[in-house]
Amino acid sequence: MKRVMLNKDVLHGNQVQANHNRMLFVQHSLLTINVMSSPGSGKTTFLERTIQCLKAQWRMAVIEGDLATSLDAERIASCGVEVIQINTHGACHLTSSMISSVLPTFDLSELDLVVIENVGNLVCPADFDLGEHLRVTLLSTPEGTDKIVKYPSVFQSSDAVILNKVDLLPYVPFDLKQFHQSLKEINPNVATFLVSALKGEGMDQWIHWLQNQQAKIKKANGRELT
Ligand SMILES: Nc1nc2c(ncn2[C@@H]2O[C@H](COP(=O)(O)OP(=O)(O)OP(=O)(O)O)[C@@H](O)[C@H]2O)c(=O)[nH]1
Numbered sequence: 001m002k003r004v005m006l007n008k009d010v011l012h013g014n015q016v017q018a019n020h021n022r023m024l025f026v027q028h029s030l031l032t033i034n035v036m037s038s039p040g041s042g043k044t045t046f047l048e049r050t051i052q053c054l055k056a057q058w059r060m061a062v063i064e065g066d067l068a069t070s071l072d073a074e075r076i077a078s079c080g081v082e083v084i085q086i087n088t089h090g091a092c093h094l095t096s097s098m099i100s101s102v103l104p105t106f107d108l109s110e111l112d113l114v115v116i117e118n119v120g121n122l123v124c125p126a127d128f129d130l131g132e133h134l135r136v137t138l139l140s141t142p143e144g145t146d147k148i149v150k151y152p153s154v155f156q157s158s159d160a161v162i163l164n165k166v167d168l169l170p171y172v173p174f175d176l177k178q179f180h181q182s183l184k185e186i187n188p189n190v191a192t193f194l195v196s197a198l199k200g201e202g203m204d205q206w207i208h209w210l211q212n213q214q215a216k217i218k219k220a221n222g223r224e225l226t
């Protein structure tokens with residue numbers, strides 16, 4: 001009896017397209033980040049803030065992933081950057097072919113940063129490489145510290161973890177010491193930032209880190225070309 005390893009095949013197909021996407025981003029020295037979190041942790045608010053901080057220096061585009069509506073894309077469009085909404089109609093994550101299908105809407109050679117806001121979900125997006133350079137995961141203080149150990153894949157595979165809604169720390173039970181300890185155990189090299197996207201607190205360090213990441217990519221590409 002033949003068995004179809006659906007999960008393996010789907011992931012393999014996704015990986016092949018993700019590698020194509022990555023090559024395209026590298027060719028354009030284009031920093032690309034995949035932003036993940038549970039629904040409502042503050043991804044769009046964090047992106048609005050990031051755009052506000054970088055708009056004068058960088059040309060940016062955003063790809064929004066949601067099951068339905070273009071509400072997030074409308075929010076991003078009002079910040080004055082290019083944006084496209086993908087509706088997954090039930091799928092709990094974006095795939096690399098969804099990303100490749102919308103890339104022709106942008107002139108990649110004109111951009112410094114592409115941000116992908118994944119579907120709000122702490123589980124499925126972690127398995128699907130989109131071809132991004134960096135994975136950034138948000139956790140918000142009302143969700144609790146235990147989410148790191150209960151949903152480890154997304155935190156393990158992240159280059160940066162943003163603790164958002166720190167303005168709520170006086171009102172919600174959140175153990176900051178445990179937050180750092182849990183991350184140290186499952187992903188010791190991850191960069192961490194404590195922010196309030198709503199109030200704009202803590203954004204400077206994040207922006208500085210992002211600028212360094214982009215400088216690395218430009219430098220690496222420059223080396224490749226010489
Ligand atoms: N107190 C507080 N609220 C915040 C902060 N950041 C976002 N919020 C609020 O959290 C709610 C959800 O924010 P969004 O930015 O829409 O969250 P999201 O992760 O993009 O949500 P989905 O795209 O639906 O997964 C909104 O009411 C925001 O105003 C923050 O730093 N502090």
Ligand SMILES: [Mg+2]
Pocket residue numbers: 043044045072117
């Ligand atoms: Mg959102």
